[in-house]
Amino acid sequence: MPKPYPSEFRDDVMRVARHRESGVTIEQIAKDFGVHPMTLQKWLQRAAVDDGSMPGQSRTEGAELREARKRIRLLEQENEVLRRAAAYLSQANLPKRLYPLVSELAAAGIPVTVTCRVLKLSRQPYYRWLAAPILPSEVVEAYRANALFDAHKDDPEFGHRLLADEAAEAGEAMADRTAWRIASSNGWWSAFGKKRGRNGKKPGPPVHDDLCAVIDEDGRTRHVFAAKAPNERWLVDITEHKTAEGKLCCCAIKDVFSGRIVGYSIDSRMKSRLAVQALENAVAMRGDVAGCTVHSDRGSQFRSRKFLRALTRHRMVGSMGRVGSSGDNAAMESFFALLQKNVLDRRSWTTREQLRIAIVTWIQRTYHRRRRQRRLGTLTPIEFETIMNTTAALAA
Numbered sequence: 001m002p003k004p005y006p007s008e009f010r011d012d013v014m015r016v017a018r019h020r021e022s023g024v025t026i027e028q029i030a031k032d033f034g035v036h037p038m039t040l041q042k043w044l045q046r047a048a049v050d051d052g053s054m055p056g057q058s059r060t061e062g063a064e065l066r067e068a069r070k071r072i073r074l075l076e077q078e079n080e081v082l083r084r085a086a087a088y089l090s091q092a093n094l095p096k097r098l099y100p101l102v103s104e105l106a107a108a109g110i111p112v113t114v115t116c117r118v119l120k121l122s123r124q125p126y127y128r129w130l131a132a133p134i135l136p137s138e139v140v141e142a143y144r145a146n147a148l149f150d151a152h153k154d155d156p157e158f159g160h161r162l163l164a165d166e167a168a169e170a171g172e173a174m175a176d177r178t179a180w181r182i183a184s185s186n187g188w189w190s191a192f193g194k195k196r197g198r199n200g201k202k203p204g205p206p207v208h209d210d211l212c213a214v215i216d217e218d219g220r221t222r223h224v225f226a227a228k229a230p231n232e233r234w235l236v237d238i239t240e241h242k243t244a245e246g247k248l249c250c251c252a253i254k255d256v257f258s259g260r261i262v263g264y265s266i267d268s269r270m271k272s273r274l275a276v277q278a279l280e281n282a283v284a285m286r287g288d289v290a291g292c293t294v295h296s297d298r299g300s301q302f303r304s305r306k307f308l309r310a311l312t313r314h315r316m317v318g319s320m321g322r323v324g325s326s327g328d329n330a331a332m333e334s335f336f337a338l339l340q341k342n343v344l345d346r347r348s349w350t351t352r353e354q355l356r357i358a359i360v361t362w363i364q365r366t367y368h369r370r371r372r373q374r375r376l377g378t379l380t381p382i383e384f385e386t387i388m389n390t391t392a393a394l395a396a
Contacts, residue, residue, distance in 0.1 A: 004284070005035070005284070005285070006263070006280070006281035006284045006285065008264075008265055008266070008277065008281055009033075009281060009285070010043055012266075012356070012357070012360040013029070013030075013033045013035060013040060013043065013360075014040075014043050014044060014047050015353070015356070015357050015360075016029055016033070016357055016360065016361050017029050017040060017044060018044075018047075019357055026040055026041065026044075032361075032364055032365040032369060033364045033365075034364070034368075034382070046059070074114065077110045077111070077114045078114060078118050080105070080108075080110060081105060081110060081114065081115050081118045081119065082118060084101060084104070084105060085098070085101060085118075085119060088101045098119055098121060099121075099126055099129050099130070101115075101119075102115045102116065102119070102121070102126055103130065112126065141182070143172055144167060144172045144174050144178070144179075144182060145182050145186065146172075147166070147167035147170045147171075147172035148163050148164075148166075148167050148172075148179060148182055148183055148188065149186070149188065150166075150170070151163045151166035151167055151170070152183070152188045154166075156190070156191045157190055157191050158190060159190045160176060160179045160180040160183045160184075161176050161179070163179055163183060163188070164176050164178075164179035167179065207303050207308060207318065207320065208317075208318035208319050208320045209319065209320070210223075210319060210320060210321055210322070210328065211293050211295065211317065211319035212224060212225060212233070212293075212295050212319055212321075212328070213321075213328070223321070223328055223329075223330065225256050225330070225331040226256060227255070227256040227257040228257070229257060230255060230257045230258065230286070230385065230388075230389075231255065231257075231286055231288070231289045231292045232256070232257060232291075232292060232293070233255075233256040233257070233292065233293045233295065234253050234254065234255055234256070234262065234282070234292055234293065234294045234295070235253070235254045235256060235294075235295050235296070235329060235331055235332040236251065236252070236253045236254075236275065236278065236279070236294055236295070236296045236302065236332065237251070237252065237296065237297065237329055237332040237333065237336060238250065238251045238270060238274065238275065238299065238301060239252075239336045239339070239340070239344075240270060241340075241344045241349070241355065242349075243349040243350065243351060243352050243354070243355050244348075244349065244350045244351065245350075245351050245352050246268060246352070247268065248266065248267075248268060248349075248352045248355050248356065249266065249267055249268065249269065249270040249274060250264060250265075250266045250339075250359060251264060251265050251266075251274045251275050251277075251278040251301070252264040252278065252332075252335065252336075252363075253278055253279065253282045253294075254331065254332055254335055255286075256331065257385075257388075258376065258381040258384045258385045258388075259335075259373055259375075259376065259381045259384075260368060260381035260382070260385060261335070261363050261367065261368070262282040262285055262286050263278050263279065263280075263281040263282025263283070263284075263285055263286075264278055264281065264282075264360075264363070265277040265278035265281060266356050266359065266360075268352060270301065271301065272300070272301045272304035272306045272307055273306065274301060275299075275301040275302055275304070275307050276304075276306050276307050276310050279294070279307070279310050279311070279314075280310065283314050289314055289315075289316060290314070290315040290316070291315065291316070291317065292316050292317070293316070293317045293318075293319050294311060294316050294317070294318055294319065295319040295320070295321070295329060296318075296319070296320055296321075296329065297320065297321050297328065297329055298320055298321070298322075298323055302318075302320070303320075338367070339359065339362070339363075342362060342366070343355075343358050343359055343362045344359075367381070368380060368381050368382050369382050
């Protein structure tokens, strides 16, 4: 059974169909984007129901109904947690003994997340308590931390040495180094000497090796952007362009084998979720991508934990270039240069919606199906992939 199209791709196809010029048919738009005309008709009917133009339950109403049921179930669980906690605490149990109550409620079917949120507990300490008993050293550490916190709350100007003296007066003696470690790990800085972090402008260290770099006989490093099969090596990058409403950011993923844009995501903010959504859209369109190398620059979006988890989830391999070297991702930079020349800089854009439609239309209609590339033998990316896949199937 084929996988469903990504929701962002489906919305873009409907945007183009709704804003199509006179004389352009639904069948032509479906052909340009590589979908069946009946599929596009169903999408448009579904959108008409959502807009209220046709009778039926819209997706918004269905989502609101599901959300209401979910909220009712969550409120019932929270009420049960409060009721059981009130009965539990009325038996003179100390607050630090709330962890057994969390276990009892979990056995009754109430998620640990809900219980910890209602009782204002952290889940990680609970799971540590569940896995192993608390060590005596941890108890000593907790008492010391409590003494230091009380001293810090009374006098926020005190440094770690004065906090250690106050804790010793309270019966929790410790070395100055120990007081510094506890205070720094909890962020209890003196009001006069709080340390400040970096301004965030310098790129961070790479989280992947550069797998596209090769060394010539002369000892010089160059990058090879080539692949022998689809889904072997992908390139990813982000660009942005201004409109009257504000900036619009586009993250695109390119398959080196055919030069096809296998996935993209467009949003108003350049956050890590933009790169993650582009990767998820590409995986949904291509299927099995295990072992594929994803090459990028050292942007914070590609070094984020969300993006790294997405690569691990799909069993993909990350690769990163050097700082401030656009040549390390030249093949992707050339695509964005074409996009800049053919779409972004052609005119001024009033709304983000107009620019979004122009970008996806150029990618799907012109770049994929009309713009021939010499390195592909004067074929378009779609024609090249079709021929190569047919040849591979016949050879098998």
